[in-house]
Amino acid sequence: MEGPALAQIKDGFKTGDWVILNNCHLSLEFMADMENILNPKDVEVHEEFRLWITCAPDKDFPLGLLQMAIKVTMEPPKGMKAGLNRTFNTMVSQDFIEKVEPYEKWRPLTFAVCFLHSVVQERRKFGPIGFSMPYEFNASDLDASMLYMEKHMTTCLLQNRKYEWEAMQQMCCSIQYGGKITQEEDRALFFTYGYLFIREDIFSGNFVFNQQPLDYNYTIPDFPDHASYLAFINSMPAQDNPLVFGLNPNADLTASLNESRAMIATLIDTQPSDAAAAGGKSPEQTVKEIIENEFLKLLPEDFKMLDVEDRLKAMKHRRLPETGKSIPLVMFLFQEIQRFQNILGIVRKWMTDMCLAIDGQIIMSPEIAVCIKFIFDLRVPTMWLLDPSGAEIAWLSPTLSGWLGSLQNRYFGLSNWLAKDRPISFWLTGFFNPQGFLTSVN
Helix, strand or coil: CHHHHHHHHHHHHHHCCEEEECCHHHCHHHHHHHHHHCCCCCCCCCCCCEEEECCCCCCCCCHHHHHHCCCCCCCCCCCHHHHHHHHHHHCCCHHHHCCCCCHHHHHHHHHHHHHHHHHHHHHHHHHHHCCCCCCCCCHHHHHHHHHHHHHHHHHHHHHCCCCCHHHHHHHHHHHHCHHHCCCHHHHHHHHHHHHHHCCHHHHCCCCECCCCCCCCCCECCCCCCHHHHHHHHHCCCCCCCHHHHCCCCHHHHHHHHHHHHHHHHHHHHHCCHHHHCHHHCCHHHHHHHHHHHHHHHHCCCCCCHHHHHHHHHHCECCCCCCEHHHCHHHHHHHHHHHHHHHHHHHHHHHHHHHHHHHHCCCCCCHHHHHHHHHHHCCCCCHHHHECCCCCECCCCCCCHHHHHHHHHHHHHHHHHHHHHCCCCCCCHHHCCCHHHHHHHHC
């Protein structure tokens, strides 16, 4: 494909024709050469020439090509009002709502399926609370679902039989949309939406999508003209209550916080590092000085596990004859110290490796470079929070200073417990396994 595409581009240089390359994320090697191809030496490019590139998001896409391009993105609208508005302005028209007889049944079914589409699109913003993993639901899924509904209702009309709601639910939720779902929990969730929204009750005239009464109840309108549907959708509230998605109101707060953090992280990533370095120092040199002069001095000493073992053996139960690790709370303390020691070792090793890599004593690996970038931005490196499988191994904090402060406080709590026996109060959120603590106490 690269040969014909390159020939078309070179022809466009001469003729001024437009060239479009689709699905370019499948050929990133060719995209890496595109910056040089579009800036040929000793070749006059026609002023009318344009190159269009379509591509799915990919972190390995050449940055230089992105910087020289005018970028246009297609993202689903935010909110039920915006989602339904877009659907009824692009896919649903006057001819569409008059497509199948009887109209008084086809119109509510159309609105119900469109509402379902907007709900699952909007639910993705809640992250793992909405779906356990992101799915790329799009307008083609809605179009395929409506095509099946049209054929099914037409067949039932011609054969004078009842609608098979279970078949419509299965086709929409398990086949059209469900073909993209990989997790069984998400599949069950999606089918629950289909069971609630695609059923005989939508023809009753008083059907409500939300399962609990809200300030604004989402009903199914039935109008003979398309303009009335648009007017009804425009009257919907711009801000949606999470209860309409089947979520707790706190989910909206979590989604807003995640969106704000993502935006701040993006702003930090796009800042020019060289210009931000104080005193003309490079970011690497700045990070090295911070680590050596501040961070390494903040790290507490490692626990001496032999001394820890001896101290744990001497601990006694307040009311029972058990001693040492036979006491559940003592065993819990030992496990917490082990996990803390692991995190402390990880942090110390990464800080040491960063300094050595900056000095050129070891190879500057991509992981170390990313870690240096995070430290320069005063963010907590991902390597300190997650293991290679992606599982969380440490506490979370939006700032590096807060995270290191928490590390010191946790060390003080554990060492104080170890030295002075069982304290009269505990910092519950300072434990790796709070549920294990509650179990040990019981």
